[in-house]
Amino acid sequence: MLNWEKPELELIRAEWPEGTSPKVKGIFTCRTGGVSSGPWGGPEGIMGLNVGPHVGDADACVRMNRTIVGQLVPSAPKWLSQVHGAEVLHADEIEGAPEADASWTMTPGVVCAVMTADCLPVFLADRSGRAVAAVHAGWRSLAAGVLEKSVETLKKALGDDADLVAWFGPRIGPDEFETGEDVLTAMLERLPEARDAFKPAGDGHYKADLAMLARQALAKAGVTDVTDCGLSTAADPARFWSYRRDGARSGRHAALAWIEA
Numbered sequence: 001m002l003n004w005e006k007p008e009l010e011l012i013r014a015e016w017p018e019g020t021s022p023k024v025k026g027i028f029t030c031r032t033g034g035v036s037s038g039p040w041g042g043p044e045g046i047m048g049l050n051v052g053p054h055v056g057d058a059d060a061c062v063r064m065n066r067t068i069v070g071q072l073v074p075s076a077p078k079w080l081s082q083v084h085g086a087e088v089l090h091a092d093e094i095e096g097a098p099e100a101d102a103s104w105t106m107t108p109g110v111v112c113a114v115m116t117a118d119c120l121p122v123f124l125a126d127r128s129g130r131a132v133a134a135v136h137a138g139w140r141s142l143a144a145g146v147l148e149k150s151v152e153t154l155k156k157a158l159g160d161d162a163d164l165v166a167w168f169g170p171r172i173g174p175d176e177f178e179t180g181e182d183v184l185t186a187m188l189e190r191l192p193e194a195r196d197a198f199k200p201a202g203d204g205h206y207k208a209d210l211a212m213l214a215r216q217a218l219a220k221a222g223v224t225d226v227t228d229c230g231l232s233t234a235a236d237p238a239r240f241w242s243y244r245r246d247g248a249r250s251g252r253h254a255a256l257a258w259i260e261a
Helices: 057-071 139-146 148-160 181-190 210-220
Strands: 011-013 026-031 032-036 088-090 102-105 113-116 122-124 132-137 164-168 200-203 205-208 227-228 253-259
Touching: 026 122, 026 132, 032 057, 057 164, 088 148, 102 113, 102 148, 113 122, 113 132, 113 181, 122 148, 122 253, 132 139, 132 148, 132 210, 132 253, 139 148, 139 181, 139 210, 148 210, 164 205, 164 210, 181 205, 210 227
Parallel strands: 088 102, 164 227
Antiparallel strands: 011 026, 026 253, 102 132, 113 253, 122 132, 122 164, 200 205
16 A cells, blocks of 8 residues: 555545544546546546446556556445445455445455445445445345345454444435336335435426435434545536536446555
């Protein structure tokens, strides 16, 4: 791990709930600081830090961007092939990029990683610093129970004295995330209070609050101590890509969590 950052590389660092061990770390990469260009570049079309290999960007650029990101953390991130499901993997055992939407570890220096471009990145940690997880929480993953399963996995590994906290990273905000009745129906099947996170927007559409839905899912699993950066990817094109705003060629951000040795 190198103790430097490129001047144009902006990071958002997780600010954990009070009392969380300083050994628990988390970062979220913004749009610039890499080598991609065009739609995968920064707001001027250059120096993009896209880490998504599946969005049409040049493979060489994605590999270099991942190398840049890898220099900011203790070891090579454990990347996933995300499928908007509820599979939670032990990061220590990850090889390649298996299909899953969350990973966890109790091993210092192992880096859990998820990619997002509107979905909500959630970091979970044991307050004492024994475990950490990174979760890709779009609405489909939330409806599938990815947060509840991640909490269950950590509690099983930690035992009865588990004390879990969470951090929410940048995601599409409630003013930009317009959905249909199908999303509300799917969330109500998982979360009885989900309707509170949906505001009518006319013609059978709603504005949905991903962070509120995630809080409900965590509370259902027994986790209530959450901090939230409150940033919307769709509302800030200078800092973030947004699938809803930019389309299928939107770049991907990296959300990385680990325990310091």
